[in-house]
Amino acid sequence: MVSGAERHVLILGGTTEARRLAAELAADPGLRVTSSLAGRVAEPRLPAGEVRIGGFGGPEGLAHWLREQQVAALIDATHPFAGTISFNAAQAAAAVHVPLLAVRRPGWVAGPGDRWHPVGSLAEAAGVLPALGGRAFLTTGRMGLAAFAHLEGMWFLVRSVDAPEPPVPARMEVVLERGPFTLEGERELLRRHAIDVLVTKDSGAAATSAKLIAAREAGIPVVVVRRPPAPDGVPVADGPAGAAEWLRRTLA
CATH class of the missing domain: 3.40.50 (Rossmann fold)
Incomplete structure (x- = not known):
């Protein structure tokens, strides 16, 4: 996917999409993949690659971690209702100039007979x-x-x-x-x-x-x-395939 030295990708995860994306990216020898889980589930399903559990300490803490760990790209694949971390990610990514993508599965749509x-x-x-x-x-x-x-x-x-x-x-x-x-x-x-x-x-x-x-x-x-509002100006993919394609373009 990428050439040169190993590039570090942070996935804010916990969702099925995050685990699928981590599995795909971790198979690339040119990437170092870290998934961050909130720690709200006692026995979470662990994704491929490196895993960290717990918060960062707000947008400032996340920005510090991104800089310290030399993260090349940040992917927010959290639950659609995990609103706070998404806004923290947008602020942190902007502060340290790290590319950010949000992965958001499409919402449900009412059909005939639904009340x-x-x-x-x-x-x-x-x-x-x-x-x-x-x-x-x-x-x-x-x-x-x-x-x-x-x-x-x-x-x-x-x-x-x-x-x-x-x-x-x-x-x-x-x-x-x-x-x-x-x-x-x-x-x-x-x-x-x-x-x-x-x-x-x-x-x-x-x-x-x-x-x-x-x-x-x-x-x-x-x-x-209904879902809470999402940060403005953040590009969005609807699944792991779109996220992987975005990463290829971003790290090319």
Whole structure:
């Protein structure tokens, strides 16, 4: 991919796209690939290449790391809802003049039969829930359950990779699972727990989209939290292939 000395690439990761990109780039002997994980999952799936876990200390800390480690290119392949790190990356990359690319999978699009209720935040999702159902399936992650803790009249099925910590809803059952999830499995989950409303973030991941189809089939309303705004002026690829092509051009 590149000629001359080994070039250092930092991937801000944790997503499926980040792992696939790391695997492709790590196979190039001309590259040194480091993936940075936030450390919010107890046992993350580790990508190929070098791995660091934990924050950088804001944009200044990230800029220092980029300079110290002589990073030639920075790729932000974090979750679409990991907004803070994306803005930190944009500031840090600009400060030390390191090329930056964002990898963002396309968002979900409602189809015929979908009963979607788009909202701007978890707090807004909690506000519309009582009018839509009484038994909610929460697939928004364990970090945001405090937004629903005050809804004492509702029952929640919560799915996350790691066990959530308080504050959480009083009436709640937790399922510890990691995707991908099958359509048949999602159908059975909705049926077994008598779910009448689904709450999700627009992550856009194919591995977790089966729940949307199951909800459509069952006629269940879906509260969809819109993605937060992204930094302006950062080029975007929709997957690992586009990111690898950008890197080839950038490091040529």
